[in-house]
Amino acid sequence: MILDQSARIVIIGAGPAGCSAAIALASAGWRVTIFERAVFPRTKPCGEFISPAATRLLERLIPRPRLIAIGGAPARSMLLERGSGTLRAPLRSSAWAVPRSALDHELLRRAREAGAHVVQPSAVLGVGYSAHRALVRVADGREVSCGLVVHADGTGRHDPRGPVAMAPGWIGIKCHVRRMFEGVRIRACRGAYVGTIGFGGNRGTIAIAVRSAWLGAHRGDLDALARTLWPEFDPRWREGEWTSCGIARSRYVGSGHPRSIRIGNAAAAVDPIGGEGIGLALWSGDFLGRLIVESCAIDDCSPDTWQQRFAREFRRRLRLRSPACRMAAEVLVRPMATRAFWSMVGARTALVRAWSSASGKAGPRPTN
Ligand SMILES: Cc1cc2nc3c(=O)[nH]c(=O)nc-3n(C[C@H](O)[C@H](O)[C@H](O)COP(=O)(O)OP(=O)(O)OC[C@H]3O[C@@H](n4cnc5c(N)ncnc54)[C@H](O)[C@@H]3O)c2cc1C
Incomplete structure (x- = not known):
């Protein structure tokens, strides 16, 4: 099976993964159709911190002045907090805080x-696959034939391999606040971690990953839950309602058909503890797009070639990031483990720097 530029590519989902793939493919003249079920702008449960590893690509897709114009702000520090103690994880180059609705x-x-x-x-309600094409079934009754389906829906549920795994017993909640937070802070709590980030202009985000049992214990009252986890939180800061969702956590899941490919969270999801998810989504969409364009330019557009290269590179990116984010999440939600980590690390910033780098936060060296 060969893919060529006359074949339509359907992308399911217009999150960071779907959009970056669409930009790379459409800019090179490919016929791309994106189906997105939500009306934009929309809010999304997310801490809205984008790792330094993604800064170069993000600024290529959206230049700095525009990122600032849409409400983004550079983030230059990352603090881990436990009670009144703090540890600074270095950000070698600047990262970004951008509201997802605007991004x-x-x-x-x-x-x-x-x-x-x-x-x-x-x-998109379903996809049928054959050797020669894929048939995408859409909610309005339309059926669209295409050469390739790119699953960027955050789960991959319409790929033959099915949806990525969720972290059982965990949920994510988020709200925007009228409150200036400095940089990125992650607070260790029993059974949860709380992240805050500031956008400037007295606006910020609070995002919490928490065991669902905590939610039951507070009878679904998210303000009360936030106060238990972080006593300084004042519900009057809140701008709008809390939003919530499950937390995806999975290793790399390869595509289940030659006419199907998964990117972003639909391919793999790391624990949301340090801004790697959006970066991986942007990178995977952009990388896939460029891979298809380049492979076809040299007349080697068999999916065996580019799908394997895509999978290899995605797995390589996850090799350190995935366990580093997993370990951090496990440590921060267990007070005894956090205490042991704190006394072990102490002033040895080299350890924090090593974690920071393993989880993807080292990023490119600053050029100025
Ligand atoms: C609580 C929490 C906090 C997080 N904090 C951060 C953070 O601070 N930094 C970070 O980098 N990452 C964070 N993440 C992870 C980050 O949100 C994801 O990694 C990222 O959104 C993945 O992007 P994506 O494009 O793959 O998918 P998504 O952003 O999930 O986009 C998928 C899109 O597909 C659409 N869609 C779904 N199904 C269909 C369908 N059938 N038809 C048409 N459209 C469809 C959806 O409406 C959506 O717009 C957090 C996650 C959680 C849960």
Whole structure:
């Protein structure tokens, strides 16, 4: 099976993964259609911190002045907190804090400008696969034939291999606040970790990963839950409602058919503890797009070639990031483990620096 530029590529989902793939493909003249079920701008449970590892790509997709114009702010420090103790994890180059409502909206606008056809709101209900094509079934009754389906829906549920695994017994909650937070802070709590990030202009985000048992114990009252975990939290800071979702956590899941490929969270999801998810989503979409364009330019557009290269590179990126984020999440939600970690690390910033680098936060060296 060969893919060529005349074949339509359907992308399911217009998050960071779907949009970056669409930008790379449509800019090179490929016929791309994105189906997105939500109306943008929309809020999304997310800490909205984007790792330094993704800074270069993010600023290529959306130049710095525009990131600031849509409400983003550079983040230059990352603090881990336990009670009144803090540890500084170095950010070798600057990272970004960008509200997802604005980030995803802007990326989709750029995908459209690059030539992608966007159908929104429009949910994909199912995909049928054959050797010669894939048939995408959409909520309005339409069926769209294409040469390749890119699963960027955050789960991969329409790929033959099915959805990625979720972290059992965990949920993520998030709200925006009228409150200035400095940099990125992650607080260790029993059975939870609380992240805050500031955007400037007296605005910030609180995102919490928490065992669902905590939610039951507070009868679903998320303000009360947030106060238990972080006594300084004042519900009057809140701007809008809390949003919640399950937390995906999975190793790399390869595509289940030659006419199917998974990117972003639909391919693999690391624990949301340090801004790697959006970066991996942006990178995987951009990398896939460039891989297809380059492979076909040298007449080697058999999926065996680019799908294998894509899988190899994705796995390589996860090799350190995945266990580093897993370990941090496990340590921060267990007070005894956190205490042991704190006394072990003490002033030895080399250990924090090693974790920071393993989890992807070293990023490129600053150029200025
Ligand atoms: C509580 C929490 C906090 C987090 N904090 C951070 C953080 O601070 N930094 C970070 O980098 N990552 C964070 N993450 C992870 C991050 O949100 C994800 O890694 C990232 O959103 C993945 O991007 P994606 O494009 O793969 O998928 P998504 O962002 O999930 O986008 C998928 C899109 O597909 C659409 N869609 C789904 N199904 C369909 C369908 N059937 N038809 C059409 N459209 C569909 C959805 O509406 C959505 O717009 C956090 C996650 C959680 C849960």
